[in-house]
Amino acid sequence: xxxxxxxxxxxxxxxxxxxxxxxxxxxxxxxxxxxxxxxxxxxxxxxxxxxxxxxxxxxxxxxxxxxxxxxxxxxxxxxxxxxxxxxxxxxxxxxxxxxxxxxxxxxxxxxxxxxxxxxxxxxxxxxxxxxxxxxxxxxxxxxxxxxxxxxxxxxxxxxxxxxxxxxxxxxxxxxxxxxxxxxxxxxxxxxxxx
Amino acid sequence: xxxxxxxxxxxxxxxxxxxxxxxxxxxxxxxxxxxxxxxxxxxxxxxxxxxxxxxxxxxxxxxxxxxxxxxxxxxxxxxxxxxxxxxxxxxxxxxxxxxxxxxxxxxxxxxxxxxxxxxxxxxxxxxxxxxxxxxxxxxxxxxxxxxxxxxxxxxxxxxxxxxxxxxxxxxxxxxxxxxxxxxxxxxxxxxxxx
Numbered sequence: 001x002x003x004x005x006x007x008x009x010x011x012x013x014x015x016x017x018x019x020x021x022x023x024x025x026x027x028x029x030x031x032x033x034x035x036x037x038x039x040x041x042x043x044x045x046x047x048x049x050x051x052x053x054x055x056x057x058x059x060x061x062x063x064x065x066x067x068x069x070x071x072x073x074x075x076x077x078x079x080x081x082x083x084x085x086x087x088x089x090x091x092x093x094x095x096x097x098x099x100x101x102x103x104x105x106x107x108x109x110x111x112x113x114x115x116x117x118x119x120x121x122x123x124x125x126x127x128x129x130x131x132x133x134x135x136x137x138x139x140x141x142x143x144x145x146x147x148x149x150x151x152x153x154x155x156x157x158x159x160x161x162x163x164x165x166x167x168x169x170x171x172x173x174x175x176x177x178x179x180x181x182x183x184x185x186x187x188x189x190x191x192x193x194x
Numbered sequence: 195x196x197x198x199x200x201x202x203x204x205x206x207x208x209x210x211x212x213x214x215x216x217x218x219x220x221x222x223x224x225x226x227x228x229x230x231x232x233x234x235x236x237x238x239x240x241x242x243x244x245x246x247x248x249x250x251x252x253x254x255x256x257x258x259x260x261x262x263x264x265x266x267x268x269x270x271x272x273x274x275x276x277x278x279x280x281x282x283x284x285x286x287x288x289x290x291x292x293x294x295x296x297x298x299x300x301x302x303x304x305x306x307x308x309x310x311x312x313x314x315x316x317x318x319x320x321x322x323x324x325x326x327x328x329x330x331x332x333x334x335x336x337x338x339x340x341x342x343x344x345x346x347x348x349x350x351x352x353x354x355x356x357x358x359x360x361x362x363x364x365x366x367x368x369x370x371x372x373x374x375x376x377x378x379x380x381x382x383x384x385x386x387x388x
Binding site for chain 2: 107110113120151152154155156158159161162163164165166167168169170172173174175178179180182183186187189190194
């Protein structure tokens with residue numbers, strides 16, 4: 001029996017995550033049955049759960065993967081840029097593709113936060129990482145003198161998070177983008193030095 | 195058999211709506227079975243569906259009732275005040291009461307918008323009414339000279355809606371209020387004349 005390399009394992013894991021993301025977004029957590037996860041990934045349940053302990057772990061891995069990507073982008077380009085990218089991708093993707101899957105996951109996370117205290121606890125540290133990256137970037141901007149200085153960085157951090165949550169809810173529910181691009185200009189301007 | 199007055203009918207209808215709101219928020223649309231709706235209202239299914247054709251109609255009535263109340267408050271006090279009230283009530287209510295129920299309904303509406311195109315269509319006109327009330331109030335403020343005049347009213351309307359959606363998602367997922375009161379100051383200031 002040939003040995004599977006670390007690269008192959010990582011690639012397989014990545015494939016499962018992408019297919020599972022799509023499946024969770026489309027059917028919700030409960031609706032994404034093991035049968036549907038098999039269909040989506042093209043793998044047997046044995047193969048899937050070789051990589052992830054159970055469905056709960058698989059869902060968390062999808063959400064954590066999304067959160068990790070986001071932390072990286074926030075640190076590099078800021079939360080407003082994350083919002084602009086999201087808006088642009090939602091425009092391209094319409095009712096399909098990675099962005100739709102990703103938005104669906106976000107809402108599914110929100111729903112489970114509300115109905116599953118155990119999940120809420122595990123999730124709390126992930127969402128803290130995004131807030132931390134946002135706060136650190138704003139702090140650097142304040143030191144560089146480009147941020148308004150009459151409002152604490154913590155308040156501005158939470159202001160940007162509020163806008164981000166609003167954008168996710170708007171796009172995930174399939175509403176048209178309307179003037180959101182100009183709305184994001186207003187958001188960005190509200191944290192900048194006047 | 196005594197005749198039931200219009201007032202009694204309206205009161206009964208109101209009771210059913212309040213209990214159903216709580217039930218939908220707690221169990222979600224699918225989880226709010228007819229049995230649970232009977233338990234929540236203390237009425238038989240026959241009595242419930244004398245007032246509302248079916249579960250779908252009952253859910254829509256709950257959501258429409260919420261939307262109608264909101265339109266009224268927006269016209270009178272503006273969307274920022276609606277947000278401040280919501281934040282204050284969420285602080286009082288914690289994990290119970292009308293506000294928790296109301297927030298749950300909002301998220302449940304969001305979920306169904308994503309998964310049920312038929313529902314999305316019926317809902318579109320309700321959410322338009324809230325946007326209209328916001329837009330009209332901002333227009334009056336612009337005429338009174340208290341609104342910033344370098345950004346179209348439509349963009350400011352959508353900016354406030356974005357903040358509102360963000361607040362709903364934040365509170366409905368049970369996250370702590372943090373600095374949201376001061377965040378709403380930033381939101382309000384962003385639409386005001388500088």
